[in-house]
Amino acid sequence: MTQDVGIPEDIRDLVRGITQGLLEFVEQEVVPLEQRDKDILSDERKLFDERGFLVERAQEARREVRMKSAQAGFYAMFAPEGVGGGGVPARAMALVQEGYYRRLGPGRLYAGWGKGCLTQPPVASFVDGPSHMFTFAPEPVRKEYLPRLLRGEKTVCFALSEPDAGSDVWSIKTRARRDGDDWVITGTKQWITNGPYADYAIVFAVTDEEAAANHKGGITAFFVDTSWPGFSKDAAIRIMGHLGSDCGILSLDNVRVPGDYVMGQVGQGFQIAMLGISEGRLAIAASCVGLSQYALDRSLAYAQERKSFGVPIAEHQAIQFMLAEMAIDIFTSKYATLQTAALVEAAVQGKGRLPVKEISIVKAYSVEACQRVYDSAIQVHGGMGLTDDLPLNEGWRIARTLRIPDGTSEIQRRTIARQMLRGDVTF
Numbered sequence: 001m002t003q004d005v006g007i008p009e010d011i012r013d014l015v016r017g018i019t020q021g022l023l024e025f026v027e028q029e030v031v032p033l034e035q036r037d038k039d040i041l042s043d044e045r046k047l048f049d050e051r052g053f054l055v056e057r058a059q060e061a062r063r064e065v066r067m068k069s070a071q072a073g074f075y076a077m078f079a080p081e082g083v084g085g086g087g088v089p090a091r092a093m094a095l096v097q098e099g100y101y102r103r104l105g106p107g108r109l110y111a112g113w114g115k116g117c118l119t120q121p122p123v124a125s126f127v128d129g130p131s132h133m134f135t136f137a138p139e140p141v142r143k144e145y146l147p148r149l150l151r152g153e154k155t156v157c158f159a160l161s162e163p164d165a166g167s168d169v170w171s172i173k174t175r176a177r178r179d180g181d182d183w184v185i186t187g188t189k190q191w192i193t194n195g196p197y198a199d200y201a202i203v204f205a206v207t208d209e210e211a212a213a214n215h216k217g218g219i220t221a222f223f224v225d226t227s228w229p230g231f232s233k234d235a236a237i238r239i240m241g242h243l244g245s246d247c248g249i250l251s252l253d254n255v256r257v258p259g260d261y262v263m264g265q266v267g268q269g270f271q272i273a274m275l276g277i278s279e280g281r282l283a284i285a286a287s288c289v290g291l292s293q294y295a296l297d298r299s300l301a302y303a304q305e306r307k308s309f310g311v312p313i314a315e316h317q318a319i320q321f322m323l324a325e326m327a328i329d330i331f332t333s334k335y336a337t338l339q340t341a342a343l344v345e346a347a348v349q350g351k352g353r354l355p356v357k358e359i360s361i362v363k364a365y366s367v368e369a370c371q372r373v374y375d376s377a378i379q380v381h382g383g384m385g386l387t388d389d390l391p392l393n394e395g396w397r398i399a400r401t402l403r404i405p406d407g408t409s410e411i412q413r414r415t416i417a418r419q420m421l422r423g424d425v426t427f
């Protein structure tokens with residue numbers, strides 16, 4: 001299935017074991033729930049309420065999947081051991097994501113939302129569950145909240161972006177002011193994945209105007225319980241033709257947060273956010289490699305089966321070139337992602353810097369490659385490629401969507417250029 005000659009045997013074994021286990025988990029635990037809840041999962045009009053929020057039953061099914069996955073050891077496997085996670089290293093993470101996305105494809109992961117509703121929850125990411133950011137969690141959060149997150153019983157969200165601040169993180173308007181021992185937070189957060197459903201939120205707010213204006217700290221990360229007074233989940237944002245989503249708008253109106261619920265140090269929020277986002281960028285790159293492979297697998301099969309002018313379309317050079325372009329994109333994104341993951345592992349072991357430039361390179365490249373791959377896959381399939389009978393248009397929509405979160409393609413290029421101009425010109 002894969003050459004991966006540079007990957008040590010122990011990592012390969014780990015990846016094989018996890019990927020196989022995860023796919024079996026889907027068959028044994030997720031598929032029966034999908035059958036049980038087929039009526040809502042097969043119709044977005046029943047899956048979402050009129051505001052675009054997942055109906056209660058779907059949320060409950062997701063919770064069931066998370067908790068079963070946690071018991072089976074998959075849910076928090078990518079979180080570090082120090083916070084109670086599985087500590088799966090970055091290369092293994094990348095290969096597991098790749099294998100999972102390749103096998104399930106966009107149709108089982110996202111399509112029509114319903115079909116993807118229960119295949120996303122088995123593995124937590126930094127936008128909904130335990131992650132590297134929790135190494136900064138203060139004692140009360142570690143004691144009281146983290147165990148519930150690790151069990152998959154509760155979820156969290158990453159609340160950084162705002163209506164007027166997406167790429168330009170430093171311009172967030174949410175403010176936290178001291179009041180005795182507490183902090184009081186006010187502001188609006190937008191585009192927050194899992195925001196409509198999260199039990200807790202990591203909220204980023206300005207605590208020092210001058211430092212934030214000079215991009216020298218001044219933003220603090222707070223752990224907030226979304227049931228606390230003043231916190232509201234205002235809306236779910238409908239994206240790319242769907243009737244609802246995971247993405248939402250949150251508002252905080254004088255939400256009182258205990259002083260010891262600060263993640264890390266006061267003023268350290270930007271670094272904590274970047275730690276989470278870096279994890280997300282690498283995971284997106286890896287999942288795009290898998291999604292792209294799914295599209296190529298389908299295209300290779302279809303091209304050999306579908307005939308035109310008396311021969312399989314695979315015999316036309318125009319089709320061969322599209323298949324070859326897909327392979328070029330997949331090979332490049334896969335090995336760039338694995339190399340970046342190896343650099344991340346080295347950084348985690350204190351043997352090098354965090355590969356900021358490389359993480360941006362693979363996030364931008366893999367997502368854009370994935371979109372090219374799906375565009376070609378649709379073309380290879382002709383009219384069939386556009387239908388909802390195949391998940392290819394959904395794959396295209398996913399790739400198109402992923403060019404925005406965790407830093408747009410333009411912001412990745414900005415980061416790459418700035419890193420090089422600061423002297424990081426190693427490759």
Ligand SMILES: Cc1cc2nc3c(=O)[nH]c(=O)nc-3n(C[C@H](O)[C@H](O)[C@H](O)COP(=O)(O)OP(=O)(O)OC[C@H]3O[C@@H](n4cnc5c(N)ncnc54)[C@H](O)[C@@H]3O)c2cc1C
Nearest residue numbers: 127158159160161165166167191192193404405406408410
């Ligand atoms: C599906 C989805 C999920 C998301 N999940 C989360 C989440 O969980 N938590 C969270 O906090 N946020 C989340 N986001 C928000 C996401 O991080 C922002 O949408 C993203 O950073 C872009 O911000 P923006 O939408 O405000 O666009 P803007 O920042 O307004 O950018 C608009 C355009 O200008 C370009 N641009 C901006 N600045 C520059 C520059 N300096 N140079 C060149 N071009 C520039 C951008 O690339 C873009 O093309 C999510 C977004 C989406 C779509």
